[in-house]
Amino acid sequence: MRVVAKFGGTSLGSGDRINRAADSIAAAVEDGHEIAVVASAMGSTTDDLLDEITFEADEADQAQIVSMGERTSVRMLKAALSARGVDACFLEPGSDDWPVVTDEYGEVDVEETRKRALEVAADLEGVVPVITGFLAEGPDGSITTLGRGGSDTTAVMLGKYMEADEVVIVTDVEGVMTGDPNVVEGARNVGEISVDELRNLSFRGAEVVAPSALSYKDGDLDVRVVHYQHGDLLTGGTSIEGQFENLVDMREEPLACLTVAGRAIRNQPGVFQSLSAALGDHDVNIDAVASGMDTVTFYVDDEEAEFAENILHRQVIEQDALSSVTVDSPLAVVRVTGGELPNRPGIISEIVNPIENARINIHDLITSATSVAIFVDWDDREQTLEITQDLF
Incomplete structure (x- = not known):
């Protein structure tokens, strides 16, 4: 099975959590699955970097600065995989095999990104690519970003263009819950939820999967949300069903x-x-x-x-x-x-x-x-x- 696994900032927030992520990836590879990984910045790195930009900085400089969170994460996770005997590489804007590109208007260049994503997918049998989430490469080679929730968008978009069987969003919640467990009693995991339901919840404050990411989900691509403590990329959590279409x-x-x-x-x-x-x-x-x-x-x-x-x-x-x-x-x-x-x-x-x-x-x-x-x-x-x- 071909899987794109996205690890959120919380799931990579410490060395122990990076080890846990690497263990789950290595186990899936050992079971014979093709795995591509999308990594967010560790913890709250992106917000911390943005908070420190107290000076005038143009958009290009800001993108370079905030990209350092994801750049660090992919190097850490790649090293943890290598320590487990997994053949891995990291990809970031500027890499020869970098897949996510935008046009002159800052929009994703669908045809070029699909072509590059398939080229990355062709090598999954031999290597695990660890890809920076949130970031893209402009037509002039500059770094651009995909906006808030961009790592989710990277994962689902690449899952679609790499013709993956499933995208797994690894985060700090037990999938989609019946309510906020910090507010209501007896909140439990929802085993399945439709794209329509989740997008409406997401636009009204549910921080599970970025709404922009779900726009890339089609009926042939499974998307699932699991807790980083679960340890198994291929089971559990909440399955997001269907696709969201203009109608x-x-x-x-x-x-x-x-x-x-x-x-x-x-x-x-x-x-x-x-x-x-x-x-x-x-x-x-x-x-x-x-x-x-x-x-x-x-x-x-x-x-x-x-x-x-x-x-x-x-x-x-x-x-x-x-x-x-x-x-x-x-x-x-x-x-x-x-x-x-x-x-x-x-x-x-x-x-x-x-x-x-x-x-x-x-x-x-x-x-x-x-x-x-x-x-x-x-x-x-x-x-x-x-x-x-x-x-x-």
Whole structure:
């Protein structure tokens, strides 16, 4: 099996941990697997170096300075592997076999990186390459970086381009947890999670795998997260399933928009819960929710609009904080889901402006970490879908 194993800063944070990492790599090689290693800077080296740049330094100089963390890690880990009789080499920008290159705009040069990655992969049967994460090489040979979480990006990208069977992210957590074990009781490991779920969690603060890395995951590449104390690269942890694709989708059935108004509704604890619970208790499915300072809006199946209106009206009568409920229908929703949406400044205007230029009224716009939902009149659905598909 061909595996790309990425070791995070914590898993390389001391000599003992480097020894532990080397032991796990050596064991996998002994079992006959082809292993490529991506190494982050030891511990908090990168942050420490950045903190010490208290002077004016251009981007090129900063990249050179922060690259020293990864450069040290690969040398340490290569030496530890050699001490175990494993034939290893380290690769960094400037090396003859260095794989990750960027174009003049600082974006990964996909074709060149894929070609170089396959050349590195061709030698995996005889040698273990230890590759600096986070770093790339510009078209002029300069050092560039892949941004925050860049070592994760390096690993998953190389896993894809090297045609690996699996990418293993070795870190300081037991895979993906049901909650933060430092905050909640009884947090446990999640054996499997989808790319969609994890990317949404990652953009909302879950520091497990960098969101940018998951953009490179396809359905043929397994990605797994394991704790550095686990010791076995090939078992345990959390498996990340599926792939994240750009997608434009339109709901086939019409929706109704039910808006409940109330005085300072956001400052009334339990109001939202009571409204959604009332709909749920009567088996009314909520497709989406939006809120304002004095309103809460529920989108439900249009055929259930009258039933849902009566349910919410009873809540309005019972709660002094609520004033009225109204219904607007039929509406359509077009959803844009894509791995790169959160990383594209101005993406909302890119979506909205062409729809506005077509004189289509947008009733509502709801965004999440990785998707945008556009609500329009039912009669405008086909044109909205066509405009949005043209964009993506």
